[in-house]
Structures are given as structure tokens and as C-alpha cells.
Amino acid sequence: MAPMLGVLGGMGPAAGAYFAYRLALLTDVQSDQEHLPVLLINDPKIPDRSEFALGRGLSPMPAMRRNLQFLESSGCSCAVIPCNTAHYWYPDLQMSVKMPLIHIVSSVVENLHARGIDGGRIGLLGTPATVNSGLYKDKLTNAGYTVLPYTEDDVLQLCVRPIQAVKQNRLREAGTALADSVRVLYDRGATAVILGCTELPIAHASLSQEALELPVVDSIDSLAVCALNHFRFHVKQPNVR
The missing domain is CATH 3.40.50.1860 (Rossmann fold)
Incomplete structure (x- = not known):
């Protein structure tokens, strides 16, 4: 099976989509087929991370764990979470899957x-x-x-x-x-x-x-570059818009 990156997005919805966009632009390739396969879950229904971390609202942990496990069962060998606040739960999230999670x-x-x-x-x-x-x-x-x-x-x-x-x-x-x-x-x-x-x-x-x-x-660019390095893809100059 070809290597595939899992992306747990939706926190917020534009951030997950923008990560996938930047990942593609930062990849040094000559054709579509040379890009890294990506599976993106853009789940905006995950409860607010900041609210829960500050003692209010529902925990986002069950939804994040469930989505990561889906990405892993779908063939992803590594995953990223383009949400900084979600990394408050990084140790527990990493323990919930066998694939590595790149820390933002x-x-x-x-x-x-x-x-x-x-x-x-x-x-x-x-x-x-x-x-x-x-x-x-x-x-x-x-x-x-x-x-x-x-x-x-x-x-x-x-x-x-x-x-x-x-x-x-x-x-x-x-x-x-x-x-x-x-x-x-x-x-x-x-x-x-x-x-x-x-x-x-x-x-x-x-x-x-x-x-x-x-x-x-x-x-976002930092996380994209680390993901490309993990899969040994060549990276274009970061911060190219």
C-alpha cells in the first residue's frame, strides 16, 4: 500500500482545508501522481477545544480519538492535526493509535x-x-x-x-x-x-x-514540512504563497 497521510481537520474547517492546500504547494514534484496521498477528515462538529481546556463545554477527545482511529483503519501510516489547541490532548491522542502523530x-x-x-x-x-x-x-x-x-x-x-x-x-x-x-x-x-x-x-x-x-x-507550513520530511518527499522553499 502506498504511504498515506491522515489529516484530522475541522478545527476550524478552513484550517484543515488550508493545510491540505499548503501541503500540495510545498511539495516539490512535476506531476499530480508524484504527490503524497492524503486522507482529510474535516469534522467541524468536534466540540470547542479552547472552551473545554478552560473548564467549559464538552470534551473534544472522544471525537478526535474516533476520527484518528478511522484514519488509521483507512490505511494512513502517519497523521497530523492542524489545530494547535488540540495538542493539549496530544499524549492521549497518540496513545489511541499506533501510527505516529506529528506534534505541531x-x-x-x-x-x-x-x-x-x-x-x-x-x-x-x-x-x-x-x-x-x-x-x-x-x-x-x-x-x-x-x-x-x-x-x-x-x-x-x-x-x-x-x-x-x-x-x-x-x-x-x-x-x-x-x-x-x-x-x-x-x-x-x-x-x-x-x-x-x-x-x-x-x-x-x-x-x-x-x-x-x-x-x-x-x-501550518511548519507542520506540512514535517509531514513531507516524514515521508521523505522533497520540499519547496517554505512560505511560498
């Missing part, structure tokens, strides 16, 4: 190193659950980085505004809000800014190059 935060750390950013102060943009859970902070600290501190108002103004705009398909507004947030973090001394929610790369893609000249580290 680990892929971002690899991206930082690949770009020659081996230390410094990191600005993180993500959901409140991702920012407050330590999901990124722990791995970045262990890798020698310092994460810029946030107030509760910072999370609402810098992170939630562009994420919610993407979820509501207001992409121009999302891009403007994201550009403002990135500039604030660089003004505070960030060496790099991580788009630590998979809705944020969609907002970033809506901007012209002139609208945001500051570099960002894209968690």
Missing part, C-alpha cells in the same frame, strides 16, 4: 532552527487555551527560547480578534488585525513571531507582502 509545536521549533533562529524572545499568537496552557512555552523554553509575557487583555486584543475574524470568514479584517498584532510583538522586542493558531496563517495569506513585511513562523 515540535514542527514549529524545527522551523525556527531551520531559519537560523536558535534563541531569543518569541512572540506567540494563539487561542487563550494555547497561550495559557504552556503548550508552546514549555517546548520553547526547553529549546532555549524565551516567550514574551502576556496580560489577559493582550490575549484578547492580539490573539482572539484575528482568530475570530477568520472563523467568521471576515478575512480582510483578520489580516489587518493580525498585522497589527505582529507589529506590537516586534515592537516589544520579539526575535520571531509564531502564528500558533492554524486560523492565523489564513489571515496572513490575505495580506499583501507590503502590508506585513515582518517575518512570521507559520504553524
